[in-house]
Amino acid sequence: MWINPEHIVSLVPKVHRDGTHHILRVEIKLVGTPAFDAWLGQFHSGADADARWGIFLRDLGNHQPAES
Numbered sequence: 001m002w003i004n005p006e007h008i009v010s011l012v013p014k015v016h017r018d019g020t021h022h023i024l025r026v027e028i029k030l031v032g033t034p035a036f037d038a039w040l041g042q043f044h045s046g047a048d049a050d051a052r053w054g055i056f057l058r059d060l061g062n063h064q065p066a067e068s
Contacts, residue, residue, distance in 0.1 A: 005060045007031045013053050015046065022049040026056065 012027040014037070021042045029035040040056060043049040 003028070003030065003060075008060075010035075011057075015049050018042075022046050024049040024052055026053075 007030045009029040009031055010027075011029075014025045014027060016023050022045060023042050024040040025037045026040055027035050027037050041049070041052050043052065
């Protein structure tokens with residue numbers, strides 16, 4: 001799923017443990033839509049989940065606007 005970063009109202013990382021892994025989801029709120037969760041992965045440590053969150057944010061920052 002592609003998201004235009006200009007339409008993002010908020011991003012909230014949510015990490016929980018299932019007893020073995022750290023599960024990373026992000027709550028995404030876009031302009032004109034209700035908030036929804038997206039799954040970002042299952043990790044062996046909180047540090048790995050944090051690294052994935054950083055990659056997610058970096059990828060959003062690498063968005064190149066379409067030429068007009």
